[in-house]
Amino acid sequence: MKTDDLVMLLAAGEGPVPSHAAARRFAPALGLGMLVAGLMMVGLLGVRPDLAEAARLPMFWVKLGYVAILAVVSLMAVLRLSRPGVRLDKVPAALVASVLSMWVLAAFVLIHAEPAQRMGMVFGNTWKECPSLIAMLSLPIFAATLWAMRGLAPTRLKWAGAAAGFLSGSMGAVIYSLHCPNLDAPFIGTWYLLGILIPTLVGALLGPRLLRW
Amino acid sequence: MTDKSRLNEDEERLRTLLLQGLGGDSVAYHAFLKELSRRLRGFFRRRLTGLPDEVEDLVQECLIAIHNQRQTYDARQPLTAWVHAIAKYKLVDLMRRRARHDLLNDPLDDEMDFATPSDDEASDARRDVGELLDRLPDRQRLPIVHTKLEGLSIAETAQLTGMSESAVKVGVHRGLKALAALIRGE
Numbered sequence A: 001m002k003t004d005d006l007v008m009l010l011a012a013g014e015g016p017v018p019s020h021a022a023a024r025r026f027a028p029a030l031g032l033g034m035l036v037a038g039l040m041m042v043g044l045l046g047v048r049p050d051l052a053e054a055a056r057l058p059m060f061w062v063k064l065g066y067v068a069i070l071a072v073v074s075l076m077a078v079l080r081l082s083r084p085g086v087r088l089d090k091v092p093a094a095l096v097a098s099v100l101s102m103w104v105l106a107a108f109v110l111i112h113a114e115p116a117q118r119m120g121m122v123f124g125n126t127w128k129e130c131p132s133l134i135a136m137l138s139l140p141i142f143a144a145t146l147w148a149m150r151g152l153a154p155t156r157l158k159w160a161g162a163a164a165g166f167l168s169g170s171m172g173a174v175i176y177s178l179h180c181p182n183l184d185a186p187f188i189g190t191w192y193l194l195g196i197l198i199p200t201l202v203g204a205l206l207g208p209r210l211l212r213w
Numbered sequence B: 001m002t003d004k005s006r007l008n009e010d011e012e013r014l015r016t017l018l019l020q021g022l023g024g025d026s027v028a029y030h031a032f033l034k035e036l037s038r039r040l041r042g043f044f045r046r047r048l049t050g051l052p053d054e055v056e057d058l059v060q061e062c063l064i065a066i067h068n069q070r071q072t073y074d075a076r077q078p079l080t081a082w083v084h085a086i087a088k089y090k091l092v093d094l095m096r097r098r099a100r101h102d103l104l105n106d107p108l109d110d111e112m113d114f115a116t117p118s119d120d121e122a123s124d125a126r127r128d129v130g131e132l133l134d135r136l137p138d139r140q141r142l143p144i145v146h147t148k149l150e151g152l153s154i155a156e157t158a159q160l161t162g163m164s165e166s167a168v169k170v171g172v173h174r175g176l177k178a179l180a181a182l183i184r185g186e
Helices: A003-011 A021-045 A058-081 A091-112 A115-123 A130-150 A157-176 A185-210 B003-022 B026-047 B052-068 B079-104 B108-115 B129-134 B138-149 B154-161 B165-183
Strands: none
Touching: A003 B026, A003 B052, A003 B138, A021 A058, A021 A130, A021 A157, A058 A091, A058 A130, A058 A157, A058 A185, A091 A115, A091 A185, A115 A185, A130 A157, A130 A185, A157 A185, B003 B026, B003 B079, B026 B052, B026 B079, B052 B079, B052 B165, B129 B138, B129 B165, B138 B154, B138 B165, B154 B165
């Protein structure tokens, strides 16, 4: 088929294209992914029994706000990386700044803590399971994000996959924080971040294969 | 008129055609794709000097890709940036495919390069999209053939094939995606 004929074929009989392609793709995908992850958390791990009391502590909201901000910033990265020719601009810097601010808080807390308590603040009693549980809860959101991106047009596939992993990791961490009993900044700055980085790495590795179009 | 303002004018004209096309104006959309194919040909020809045979195939692959992902164009974004990112992506993808292919098949035909004439005209694509179209299942092929090659409406196609109107629309959409996948060799 000659190129002019192909042009004719492509242009013929096409109606208007609905706008807000990204929103129509991501809203249902992330909604469903969060729902499945939430059900997994409730069914497999359980909501922390003292949630009502914990919700009265400022640090509970700092933790939730921190992972929520990571999710929002990485969603911006995902949306930008899903469309050809859109620059990331300051999104990576915002992500780094969010992570650093938790580290600053962690350093502040550790400096002011009794030396004997410092180890406990970093490791808590759930450090071994925290990263892998966040990675597990991120799975449905990760799959949903990749599905949504496949309907758009990412051109930097490694970065797009990594951003999808970071987004699903942070959203998984939002859900996990309703189960996790630990509220110490050093713990969150270490193990939550590690949990988010697991799907990020997986995304960077799988992106070039799964997002190709 | 300076070169820069002429470039801006070109970009603005092409962008208007695309936006009208996205709004459902198929005449404007046709004009957009036609102008785009000319520019893509120039872009790829400059970058594939050693592989002139690949140029037209890549132009066609890019056109189908741009058509399939046209909903990702944001009107606030410069059109050139969007088109360039897609063209570059497809060029890199072709190079990766060839590199993988060359690992398995020793490229012995290199000496044939002497015989390749230089060409200014649009050469024929080596890969025939029409043949690939024939390989699609009927539920995708028939909607494309009737609505796009024969110029029937969605309703007429639905009546003719016994499919529902939404199945016809889905068939066109999925068929063009499947066509792009066949071109990528998936």
